[in-house]
Amino acid sequence: MQEEEVGSTPVTTPQPGHTFQVDLRGLVDLLSHHLYSSPRVYLRELMQNAVDAITARRLLDPSAPARITIRTDAGGGIVVEDSGVGLTESDVHTFLATIGRSSKRGADGELDLSAARADFIGQFGIGLLACFVVADEITVVSRSAREPGAPAVEWHGRSDGTYSIRTLPVGSVAQPGTTVTLTPRADGSEWLEPGRVVQLARHFGSLLRYQVEVVDRHGDVVRVNDTPPVWERPYGSPLARREALAAYGRQVFDFNPLDTIDLDIPLVGLKGVAFVLPTPAHPTKRSGNRVHLKGMLLSDQATELVPDWAFFVSCVVDTTGLRPTASREALYEDETLAAVRDAIGERVRQWLTGLAASDLALLRRFLDVHHLAVKALARYDDQLLALLLPWLPFETTDGTVSLDEFARAHPVVLVTQTVEEFRQVAPIAAAAGMGVVNGGYVYDRDLVHQLPLVRPGVTVADLDPETVSAHLDSVDPAAELAAAPFLARARAVADRFDTDVALRSFQPVGVPAMLVDNREARHERRRSELSSKADELWAGILGSLSASTPRAQLILNHLNPLIRKLAEMAGTADPQLSETAIEALYGQALLLSRRPLRPTDHALLNRSFLGLLEFATQAAGPTGPGQEKAQS
Numbered sequence: 001m002q003e004e005e006v007g008s009t010p011v012t013t014p015q016p017g018h019t020f021q022v023d024l025r026g027l028v029d030l031l032s033h034h035l036y037s038s039p040r041v042y043l044r045e046l047m048q049n050a051v052d053a054i055t056a057r058r059l060l061d062p063s064a065p066a067r068i069t070i071r072t073d074a075g076g077g078i079v080v081e082d083s084g085v086g087l088t089e090s091d092v093h094t095f096l097a098t099i100g101r102s103s104k105r106g107a108d109g110e111l112d113l114s115a116a117r118a119d120f121i122g123q124f125g126i127g128l129l130a131c132f133v134v135a136d137e138i139t140v141v142s143r144s145a146r147e148p149g150a151p152a153v154e155w156h157g158r159s160d161g162t163y164s165i166r167t168l169p170v171g172s173v174a175q176p177g178t179t180v181t182l183t184p185r186a187d188g189s190e191w192l193e194p195g196r197v198v199q200l201a202r203h204f205g206s207l208l209r210y211q212v213e214v215v216d217r218h219g220d221v222v223r224v225n226d227t228p229p230v231w232e233r234p235y236g237s238p239l240a241r242r243e244a245l246a247a248y249g250r251q252v253f254d255f256n257p258l259d260t261i262d263l264d265i266p267l268v269g270l271k272g273v274a275f276v277l278p279t280p281a282h283p284t285k286r287s288g289n290r291v292h293l294k295g296m297l298l299s300d301q302a303t304e305l306v307p308d309w310a311f312f313v314s315c316v317v318d319t320t321g322l323r324p325t326a327s328r329e330a331l332y333e334d335e336t337l338a339a340v341r342d343a344i345g346e347r348v349r350q351w352l353t354g355l356a357a358s359d360l361a362l363l364r365r366f367l368d369v370h371h372l373a374v375k376a377l378a379r380y381d382d383q384l385l386a387l388l389l390p391w392l393p394f395e396t397t398d399g400t401v402s403l404d405e406f407a408r409a410h411p412v413v414l415v416t417q418t419v420e421e422f423r424q425v426a427p428i429a430a431a432a433g434m435g436v437v438n439g440g441y442v443y444d445r446d447l448v449h450q451l452p453l454v455r456p457g458v459t460v461a462d463l464d465p466e467t468v469s470a471h472l473d474s475v476d477p478a479a480e481l482a483a484a485p486f487l488a489r490a491r492a493v494a495d496r497f498d499t500d501v502a503l504r505s506f507q508p509v510g511v512p513a514m515l516v517d518n519r520e521a522r523h524e525r526r527r528s529e530l531s532s533k534a535d536e537l538w539a540g541i542l543g544s545l546s547a548s549t550p551r552a553q554l555i556l557n558h559l560n561p562l563i564r565k566l567a568e569m570a571g572t573a574d575p576q577l578s579e580t581a582i583e584a585l586y587g588q589a590l591l592l593s594r595r596p597l598r599p600t601d602h603a604l605l606n607r608s609f610l611g612l613l614e615f616a617t618q619a620a621g622p623t624g625p626g627q628e629k630a631q632s
């Protein structure tokens with residue numbers, strides 16, 4: 001709009017429409033710093049244009065040659081030659097020199113990218129600009145296969161946004177096709193070095209369907225692609241195929257896969273292989289998947305291709321139907337991708353089902369490595385739960401065994417809530433013939449409780465330390481009475497640690513004492529300890545949370561010879577010795593319970609150990625038994 005002054009009244013006169021001007025430098029800056037992750041994508045874009053051009057030519061003439069040659073002998077730059085469909089002068093103006101225009105969308109050039117023609121990799125009409133990230137000048141010489149009589153044309157584009165175009169004399173370009181030459185930018189030459197070019201061409205182009213070669217200045221030729229993909233080649237036997245796939249997995253991912261799973265989703269033209277990781281994978285550090293789009297590598301970090309739970313596989317796939325984002329470095333998240341993810345998940349699940357039915361040795365090896373992943377999955381997947389729960393390994397009083405094996409030996413399966421409780425009760429429970437599963441690890445308790453659904457005859461019950469102590473045999477009243485002085489002393493000592501004392505008989509005989517405690521009780525004691533030390537405000541708050549403070553229990557084993565001896569000599573022995581012995585028993589039970597030690601616990605352990613040493617050295621002194629022995 002332009003304003004004109006007419007008298008004192010301003011009048012606005014409409015002007016003819018203007019066209020946006022594009023600042024190419026600004027655009028290239030935008031692409032290189034914000035769209036692409038690295039300048040290296042320039043080679044991907046060039047190879048992709050060459051592939052698309054050959055595809056377009058083959059739609060006209062299926063027997064047309066399909067060759068892509070990258071030359072690194074161009075004085076610091078590179079040349080990419082293809083035997084593709086080529087361009088006429090008018091094509092050059094319309095497609096090459098117009099940013100955002102592509103010959104690869106529908107015939108009417110519609111902007112609906114989802115309708116971009118399935119045959120081509122490109123669709124956005126910005127790919128060639130990526131070359132300006134590494135080059136100052138791009139020269140395209142092209143001869144059209146569509147209009148064989150049209151003269152060849154040379155287009156010269158510069159990063160300042162200007163371009164020139166000229167037609168070449170008839171006969172100067174022998175065959176239809178296109179040659180693109182890049183003249184490097186001062187800061188882009190490293191990306192055009194011959195070694196780097198081979199590496200990039202292989203990285204992006206390993207699965208391209210047409211033959212790609214890199215030729216250096218000595219005329220040495222390097223093959224870039226090795227087609228057809230390893231999963232599409234014919235093999236003499238299933239074993240040979242399996243070995244070839246495993247070797248490919250090693251080459252791509254640098255690990256020896258535990259197994260390989262074929263992937264085939266015709267709906268999106270997807271084929272490939274899922275490689276099962278041979279070592280445990282961390283659920284939050286998901287492995288990268290390599291996704292090729294019509295042969296071109298789109299991403300080697302595509303986590304979105306497989307469901308979260310399947311973090312124990314890494315895939316290589318080639319697809320025609322998934323959409324790339326504009327940077328062409330990731331998959332566009334849409335319903336198709338979600339459906340593909342589900343389909344791959346289903347395939348992995350089928351593989352697991354197959355193992356359970358026909359290859360138990362491999363299933364065991366798999367579960368040894370990935371049981372955590374399967375446990376995470378089985379909680380939400382009834383089918384898988386039914387299938388795999390019996391095979392999953394758990395820590396139990398019989399060692400680490402499958403749940404099925406364990407349930408066969410113990411029709412009542414007891415499960416603890418915490419690892420700590422398991423550590424406390426496991427030896428005692430095992431000696432008493434009880435079967436206990438450590439339910440303290442993530443998912444385990446939930447899963448064990450599902451067992452009756454899968455194995456109807458089995459009963460599962462929660463177990464806590466109090467239940468164990470309630471099941472221990474009580475001591476007959478006469479023995480309890482005889483031990484009364486010792487128990488009284490023991491109670492006085494244990495009281496200092498907020499602990500009660502009981503005398504019971506239990507196996508194994510070798511365990512003199514056990515400490516029965518649980519986390520809630522310990523928290524409660526800790527809270528009351530804090531509130532006694534806290535200032536008024538905090539004491540009030542902590543006090544209002546208080547319940548009656550539960551106490552731990554030190555259970556002394558009446559079957560144990562040491563306990564019996566201590567009980568017998570309680571009336572006559574040095575009270576100091578009895579006290580130190582009780583402290584030492586408490587300390588040892590504390591260690592057995594594997595609960596975290598507080599500073600006071602450490603002090604107790606030290607004190608009792610040193611105290612006992614002192615008694616021992618006194619006993620071995622000049623009048624002690626050691627001395628007598630030496631004299632005799």
Ligand SMILES: Nc1ncnc2c1ncn2[C@@H]1O[C@H](COP(=O)(O)OP(=O)(O)OP(=O)(O)O)[C@@H](O)[C@H]1O
Nearest residue numbers: 049053095096102103122123124125126127128178
């Ligand atoms: N080697 C080639 N042979 C023939 N035509 C080409 C060649 N390179 C580019 N073109 C033409 O130039 C157009 C623009 O190319 P450009 O790489 O910028 O975008 P595109 O490939 O269409 O889409 P995308 O941005 O998704 O790569 C193409 O649509 C094609 O018509």
